[in-house]
Amino acid sequence: MGFDHTHSTPATCAVSDKLGRPLHDLRISVTDRCNLRCTYCMPEEHFGDKYPFLQRRDLLSFEEIVTVARAVASMGGVKLRLTGGEPLLRKNLSVLVAMLHDIPGIDDIALTTNGILLPQFAQELRDAGVRRVTISLDSLNEATFAKISGRPIKPTSVLEGIDAARAAGFGAVKVNAVIQKGVNDEDIVPLAAQFRGTGVVMRFIEFMDVGTLNGWNRKNVVTGAEMVARISERYPLEPIAPNYHGEVATRYRYTDGQGEVGFIQSVSQPFCGNCSRLRLAPNGELYTCLFGNQSHPLKPLFEDGADEDAVRDHIHSIWSGRKDRYSEIRTEHSASANRVEMYHIGG
Numbered sequence: 001m002g003f004d005h006t007h008s009t010p011a012t013c014a015v016s017d018k019l020g021r022p023l024h025d026l027r028i029s030v031t032d033r034c035n036l037r038c039t040y041c042m043p044e045e046h047f048g049d050k051y052p053f054l055q056r057r058d059l060l061s062f063e064e065i066v067t068v069a070r071a072v073a074s075m076g077g078v079k080l081r082l083t084g085g086e087p088l089l090r091k092n093l094s095v096l097v098a099m100l101h102d103i104p105g106i107d108d109i110a111l112t113t114n115g116i117l118l119p120q121f122a123q124e125l126r127d128a129g130v131r132r133v134t135i136s137l138d139s140l141n142e143a144t145f146a147k148i149s150g151r152p153i154k155p156t157s158v159l160e161g162i163d164a165a166r167a168a169g170f171g172a173v174k175v176n177a178v179i180q181k182g183v184n185d186e187d188i189v190p191l192a193a194q195f196r197g198t199g200v201v202m203r204f205i206e207f208m209d210v211g212t213l214n215g216w217n218r219k220n221v222v223t224g225a226e227m228v229a230r231i232s233e234r235y236p237l238e239p240i241a242p243n244y245h246g247e248v249a250t251r252y253r254y255t256d257g258q259g260e261v262g263f264i265q266s267v268s269q270p271f272c273g274n275c276s277r278l279r280l281a282p283n284g285e286l287y288t289c290l291f292g293n294q295s296h297p298l299k300p301l302f303e304d305g306a307d308e309d310a311v312r313d314h315i316h317s318i319w320s321g322r323k324d325r326y327s328e329i330r331t332e333h334s335a336s337a338n339r340v341e342m343y344h345i346g347g
């Protein structure tokens, strides 16, 4: 079934999946490379110096990425998030941002980064059109940070990145920490304290069985409820309403007015019911779920000279056939199944 391609305005052919979830967000992983080796994503023992990362010829070009984003925008997609690997390692990223910013219908471009290179790129990315930035920081403790990140880098490098993001004037700056029991759960309250009253929103992520290499075990999960309880002992919290329908984080605010904190609870409080996220890997593979094990390659279409209409039709058929809800059906058995690695599609 083709489309009425006369539509020039965006959001003309909204599409929903088998569970009635509209396509709303596109997460674009622009590289599979990273300058860190976080244990829950890209453990060093699997991703050493000789690891065969994607070569330049394997990557989608900026033009191809824009074609995918335009197609998604024409089907109701409004939010783009740039991720990786570490997206700031992709050369001329702000050029891509400017191209994406010009797409009619796209009203929000966000970036997820480990923050290390932000002092170098924050201002140009802001000027090019990135509105919101999320920075990963799993610990303020030097030893714990080095252990988790797999690199002899200090958390101060990330704090400098956060300062650069704030100085660049992004609409929102958030900090994410993946909490693992017995690894960095002692950091929950210190991280909350670090960003209270600063306008930076701290968000705590339950340890997830993303990919197949991070040694996930449910007993190492600290649930959102436990984290709320720990913080509340020191800084009382109260729940607040989501910013928008389908927001991933559960929001709380400090009762003393010192800002808010969020919890991403994919294990204890799955949120698949509102999941409107499509993921694009650097080599053009589409995934309809963070825990997906089936990819939909787009590169062959581009190599066959596909235009935006053909790409839109292809994505439309993928999304309308989607019925993923991994977190809702996660079992001890599913935890061992084959899944795409996080570094390949970003969180």
Ligand code: SF4
Binding pocket: 266, 271, 272, 273, 275, 276, 277, 288, 289, 290, 291, 324, 325, 326, 327, 328
């Ligand atoms: S598990 Fe998959 S379907 Fe559920 S919220 Fe995450 S990405 Fe969406």
